[in-house]
Amino acid sequence: MDSICNQLLNVKGTVVEDARIVDSPLRPVPVLEIRVRPRKGMPRCPRCGRRRHGYDQGGGVRRWRHQDFGCWRVELVASMPRVDCPECGVVVARVPWAEPGSRFTKDFEAECAWLMGVASQKTVSGFLHVAWRTAGDIARRVADRLRTAMPSPFDGLTAIGVDETSHRKGHTYITVVVDHERHRVIRARDGYGRDVFDLFFQQLTEERKASIRVVTGDGARWIDPCVAAHCPNAERVLDGFHIVSWMTGALDQVRRRLWNDARRAGDEEATKRMRGAKYAVLKNPGDLTDRQNDALGAIRNTDPKGQPYRAWQLKELPRTLLKHPLDQARGELNHWVFWASHSRIPEIVELSKKIRRRRPDILRTIRLGCSNARLEASDDRIKVTIRMAYGFHHVTNLIALIMLRCGGPDIRLPQPAI
Ligand SMILES: [Zn+2]
Numbered sequence: 001m002d003s004i005c006n007q008l009l010n011v012k013g014t015v016v017e018d019a020r021i022v023d024s025p026l027r028p029v030p031v032l033e034i035r036v037r038p039r040k041g042m043p044r045c046p047r048c049g050r051r052r053h054g055y056d057q058g059g060g061v062r063r064w065r066h067q068d069f070g071c072w073r074v075e076l077v078a079s080m081p082r083v084d085c086p087e088c089g090v091v092v093a094r095v096p097w098a099e100p101g102s103r104f105t106k107d108f109e110a111e112c113a114w115l116m117g118v119a120s121q122k123t124v125s126g127f128l129h130v131a132w133r134t135a136g137d138i139a140r141r142v143a144d145r146l147r148t149a150m151p152s153p154f155d156g157l158t159a160i161g162v163d164e165t166s167h168r169k170g171h172t173y174i175t176v177v178v179d180h181e182r183h184r185v186i187r188a189r190d191g192y193g194r195d196v197f198d199l200f201f202q203q204l205t206e207e208r209k210a211s212i213r214v215v216t217g218d219g220a221r222w223i224d225p226c227v228a229a230h231c232p233n234a235e236r237v238l239d240g241f242h243i244v245s246w247m248t249g250a251l252d253q254v255r256r257r258l259w260n261d262a263r264r265a266g267d268e269e270a271t272k273r274m275r276g277a278k279y280a281v282l283k284n285p286g287d288l289t290d291r292q293n294d295a296l297g298a299i300r301n302t303d304p305k306g307q308p309y310r311a312w313q314l315k316e317l318p319r320t321l322l323k324h325p326l327d328q329a330r331g332e333l334n335h336w337v338f339w340a341s342h343s344r345i346p347e348i349v350e351l352s353k354k355i356r357r358r359r360p361d362i363l364r365t366i367r368l369g370c371s372n373a374r375l376e377a378s379d380d381r382i383k384v385t386i387r388m389a390y391g392f393h394h395v396t397n398l399i400a401l402i403m404l405r406c407g408g409p410d411i412r413l414p415q416p417a418i
Contacts, residue, residue: 005034008069009076010107010416013039013096021072032072036097037079043093045085046100052083055090064098066105067414073129076105099141107414113142114411117404121388136389136397143400146409153179153186153407154208161216161239162200162223163379164192167386172395175200176382176402180216183378184408188399194222201230214368218242219358237368238361240322241376247314250351254311257347311348314340322366329366333359381406 005016014036023030042051057079066074076097083093097105104112108128115124116139125132159180164173173192177200178185187200201209209231216237217223227236262270314336321329321336337359340352355362385405389398404411 007416009034009036009066009097010414011097011105015039027073029071029073032069032074033077034066034074035077038093038096043081043083045083045088046091046094047088048085049094050085050087052085052093054093055082055084057081062103064103064105065108066097067108067111099145102138102141104138109138109142110412110414112138113404114413116401117411121391132391133393136392136394136401139404140394140397140400142411143403143407143409146411147403150409153184154204157181157186157204157208157212159214159216160186160212162197163217163239163382164220165383165386167390167398174386174395174399174402176406178378178406180214182408185378185382185402185406188402190395190399194226197223197226198230201226204230216365219246219354235364235368236361237365238358240365241379243322243355243358243362243365246351246354250347251311253347254345310343311345314343314348321362324366326363326367330363333362378406 003016005019006014009016015038016034016036018035020033021030022033043054044050045052058081061077061079064076066076068074078095080092080095082090084090092100094100097107099106099109102109112124112128112130112135115127116135119127121132121135124130124135128135130138157179161178161180162175163178164175166173172190175189175192175196176185177187177197187203189196189199210233212231212234214237215223215227215231215234216239218239219242224236227234259271321332324332333355337352337356340348340355343349343352382402385402386398389401392398392401403409
């Protein structure tokens with residue numbers, strides 16, 4: 001029994017002393033309790049990892065949750081001797097099966113992290129029976145382990161992107177830097193603005209900075225001077241999907257203003273029309289459902305020269321523009337700015353000023369052909385992850401989850417060590 005347990009446990013340097021089933025009314029499920037100890041030899045200090053002399057047996061007994069065996073909950077139990085480390089003091093010795101401070105074995109944590117990379121919060125907590133907050137702590141530990149084992153993600157960068165996203169309803173911001181070539185997040189930090197982006201560049205050697213040719217980002221003003229200061233060879237490029245999102249933002253403002261006007265004027269017909277078009281105006285023509293098509297048709301038929309329909313027509317250009325060849329795009333952009341600035345729709349006029357100001361950047365985006373769909377997909381994945389991490393205790397756990405899910409680490413499920 002003990003030798004089978006030893007094989008099943010699959011942890012190097014561990015000896016199984018005893019195994020028993022504990023079925024106590026105090027526990028929600030029966031537990032297979034496995035008593036273990038580290039293989040003989042000098043114990044290690046958990047902080048510096050060096051072999052140190054034993055101090056005493058004073059650390060007491062601890063338990064670690066391991067992967068279930070079938071429907072049995074499995075716990076490792078071991079007494080915790082202490083070591084005397086000249087650098088770190090008297091501390092509880094390191095054990096081979098778990099990280100210091102964790103109440104889970106490394107194999108359990110690896111499985112949990114793997115699952116967090118591919119599944120939803122509900123699946124992870126429900127399947128593994130761990131509280132979501134606890135899963136956040138696990139994500140942090142596994143992300144730390146993987147980072148030290150992986151080669152630096154900052155080597156050989158040529159095109160990077162920076163984006164800031166809010167979480168906790170806009171109270172906190174996270175700045176994320178992505179590697180466009182390898183399609184992964186290379187850095188996530190809480191905070192936003194130039195200082196945070198500067199900190200990222202401070203981690204790069206001069207050689208690494210010089211290899212960066214393209215930096216993408218939204219229209220935030222702090223990005224330009226920061227890129228100019230750190231990356232002498234880089235061109236600053238606007239993310240295509242940000243250009244599109246400016247337009248949808250302006251369009252939504254138009255719709256909301258008109259809806260409010262109609263409501264105030266007591267025009268029920270118009271209010272209903274605007275409400276029906278709420279989602280239709282934001283969508284691309286190919287993606288409209290039948291009902292939304294009808295809603296848009298109602299607006300066009302009642303008022304083809306009216307603001308919402310004209311605004312919707314103007315929206316189409318920034319979206320298709322990015323797919324056209326440069327010369328054609330240049331002409332279309334000038335044409336669009338002309339029409340938008342003469343549209344007499346205040347929100348669209350305002351947007352036309354912004355687009356005119358950003359014209360060189362937009363044309364550069366088109367020239368360099370940074371794949372828009374892919375950028376948007378990775379941006380979406382980051383946003384989904386941030387929503388997933390809602391309920392975590394610390395922002396460091398959220399950042400760890402972003403790195404696990406979007407940083408492309410090599411998370412492996414535990415394998416038998418035979
Ligand atoms: Zn030490």
